[in-house]
Structures are given as C-alpha cells and as structure tokens.
Amino acid sequence: DTTHGAILYLEEITVSFDGFRALNKLSLDISVGELRCIIGPNGAGKTTMMDVITGKTRPTSGTAFFGQTMDLSRMTEYQIAHAGIGRKFQRPTIFEQHTVFENLELAMKTDKRVRPTLFARLSSEQHGKIDEILKLIRLSGSERRLAGLLSHGQKQWLEIGMLLMQEPQLILLDEPVAGMSDAETARTAELLNELRGKHSIMVVEHDMAFVTEIAQQGVVTVLHEGSVLAQGTMAQVQSDERVIEVYLGR
Numbered sequence: 001d002t003t004h005g006a007i008l009y010l011e012e013i014t015v016s017f018d019g020f021r022a023l024n025k026l027s028l029d030i031s032v033g034e035l036r037c038i039i040g041p042n043g044a045g046k047t048t049m050m051d052v053i054t055g056k057t058r059p060t061s062g063t064a065f066f067g068q069t070m071d072l073s074r075m076t077e078y079q080i081a082h083a084g085i086g087r088k089f090q091r092p093t094i095f096e097q098h099t100v101f102e103n104l105e106l107a108m109k110t111d112k113r114v115r116p117t118l119f120a121r122l123s124s125e126q127h128g129k130i131d132e133i134l135k136l137i138r139l140s141g142s143e144r145r146l147a148g149l150l151s152h153g154q155k156q157w158l159e160i161g162m163l164l165m166q167e168p169q170l171i172l173l174d175e176p177v178a179g180m181s182d183a184e185t186a187r188t189a190e191l192l193n194e195l196r197g198k199h200s201i202m203v204v205e206h207d208m209a210f211v212t213e214i215a216q217q218g219v220v221t222v223l224h225e226g227s228v229l230a231q232g233t234m235a236q237v238q239s240d241e242r243v244i245e246v247y248l249g250r
C-alpha cells in the first residue's frame, strides 16, 4: 500500500486552463509529520497545486486524497478547511485592530460550529494553549499589543500561530519568509524546525538559503511545468542537472 502513512496523496493531477496545463499529471505524497519543501521556477504550478489541495481549484483529472479516505476533489473549500487543512497565504489576514492575544483567541478551534466570542471565559487549558503558541511564535510579552503595530515578520508569525490554534492536520505555507529581514527569516527557520515532526507541513518557498535551513535531511520537491522534475534531499536536488538547467538555463 503506497499510501500508508501519507496524509496527502496526489496522483496524476492535471489542471487545464483553456487547454494549457498548469499541472500536468502531478503525483506527490506527504507523510504524516513530514516537513516538505516545494520549490520551482515561476509558473511551475506551485500555487495551482496549493489551490487544488485547498479546494479552490478543481482538478481536470487525477486523484487527491487527504488521509486515507477524504477525496479532496469532491469537497468544498469550506469542508476541506474544516477537515483540517490550513493554508497561510503570503499576505497576512490578521485582525489588525485587535491584540495579539485576541487574534489567537479568535482563531481558536471550537468543538461546535459556534463563532468564538472575545472575552468569553477561557479554560486554563485554552489559556495554556495560547501561551504555548505565543512562545513558539516569539510573541510572549507582546500579547497585549495591537496586531496592526507588529513588524512584518511578527505579523507572519502571528498568522502561523492562528493557523496552529485551529490544530490543522496539514499546514500549507505559501512563501512564509517573503519580505522578511534576514533576522526574521532566521527566526522563522527556527520556528519551523521546532514544528518539525509535530505537524505535517508543506512549504512553498523561493528563498533557497531558507529552504536549505528547514529542509535539513528531509525531502525537497522541485516542480517544473506542472509536474515533479526532481525530488530528494536539498543536496541531491541542487546537484541534479535538470534542476540546474531550469534554474540557470534560461
């Protein structure tokens, strides 16, 4: 069984836009607890792949499974989000007029489908969860600050914290260090390394130094023209002639 232990399983996914194949028989799977980096030149299909996984784009053909049983191609965006796939876009979608703490509170996963309300009494367990995430996202001590006053990097971390509050089973991060300073990028790498093994994470990123930091001995997938060009450790893909050609040969 090739899907054993896979949280995400894409098989021969094709997405055609007026005959143009943004994804062309893309096959890829992510194991539970894996931190997978996805790289590839502009137009490779990275965004389209994320859109298929989150239900924003329907595949023209192919199979997309989440866990062992959930067929993503038959689910709405809402159902997929509820099933536990969380996506962080490049542009943060935090509540700027609320504090850091309130942002985390608002993002908290609720058992029933009730809207979380601010200032409702939090259980000590819920408080503990927020404290733990504040520490992870390097915002302990800043919980009473207005989110709108945070630095660019802090806003990105807050949004990662908000994703984690929802306890997603698969986290998709779209260029998490875009626009960050070197110091913020380094701290983001530390943060992701702390999440390693505890969460299943897919990171799409252009910053190769950052990818090298977080990939470590894990698998890096290189997309090109809508399918997988190469896959392996960072050292393996970096020395792959086909990869060198698509990055440098144009």
Ligand code: ADP
Pocket (backbone or CB within 6 Å): 017, 020, 021, 022, 040, 041, 042, 043, 044, 045, 046, 047, 048, 049
């Ligand atoms: P990446 O994120 O790797 O830069 P994209 O997934 O955004 O790549 O795009 C892959 C290809 O599909 C590109 O050539 C892009 O122009 C094309 N594409 C993406 N979305 C659409 C769309 N809605 N309609 C037509 N073409 C699209």
